[in-house]
Amino acid sequence: KNQVEQSPQSLIILEGKNCTLQCNYTVSPFSNLRWYKQDTGRGPVSLTIMTFSENTKSNGRYTATLDADTKQSSLHITASQLSDSASYICVVRSNNAGNMLTFGGGTRLMVKP
Amino acid sequence: ETGVTQTPRHLVMGMTNKKSLKCEQHLGHNAMYWYKQSAKKPLELMFVYNFKEQTENNSVPSRFSPECPNSSHLFLHLHTLQPEDSALYLCASSQEVGVGNQPQHFGDGTRLSIL
Numbered sequence: 001k002n003q004v005e006q007s008p009q010s011l012i013i014l015e016g017k018n019c020t021l022q023c024n025y026t027v028s029p030f031s032n033l034r035w036y037k038q039d040t041g042r043g044p045v046s047l048t049i050m051t052f053s054e055n056t057k058s059n060g061r062y063t064a065t066l067d068a069d070t071k072q073s074s075l076h077i078t079a080s081q082l083s084d085s086a087s088y089i090c091v092v093r094s095n096n097a098g099n100m101l102t103f104g105g106g107t108r109l110m111v112k113p
Numbered sequence: 114e115t116g117v118t119q120t121p122r123h124l125v126m127g128m129t130n131k132k133s134l135k136c137e138q139h140l141g142h143n144a145m146y147w148y149k150q151s152a153k154k155p156l157e158l159m160f161v162y163n164f165k166e167q168t169e170n171n172s173v174p175s176r177f178s179p180e181c182p183n184s185s186h187l188f189l190h191l192h193t194l195q196p197e198d199s200a201l202y203l204c205a206s207s208q209e210v211g212v213g214n215q216p217q218h219f220g221d222g223t224r225l226s227i228l
Contacts, residue, residue, distance in 0.1 A: 034216065105158040
């Protein structure tokens, strides 16, 4: 069964600190992995996408990594800001006939001043 | 402005009411999706439309009835809902179903509360 597990479920950090969110998946065959940011009361917005051959990809202060061998991804946030407070959702696409998406449960991040 | 607009943003209804959720996208996409997002649960795909044709119904109860009159508009008709149907309903669109690495663009959702 395809699954995406994210950890931690929630996280509180101080403004200016770094943090790392984890995503482990069992989706097969693998096509790509995407991180979304969902602000409270808003829909998810795509941050990065990782394909099989990519190990690291950055989008400003967000850096995603992918280890396709261990089926793990991480999202590292550098010098956090109050506006980073949101839920971060890991989504894995399988490369099967339906190109199905499997969603993680998200990590709720709160950045405090 | 996400390019995907959902109305209403909030809806409170009784179990015997009939209401509809509306989604409109101005991105020129051909695929549209309905998702349910409940507290502390992953997003659940409900329906997929590709070029106005329903390509997926993820075992959704018949009290939810989707309608896709054209590639830009998607509706979710609701009737005789249950309290457990209270959730955030998200609409999304993409270029086509399963095309490469194209992302799904989400609307901001309709927060539905069933009394």
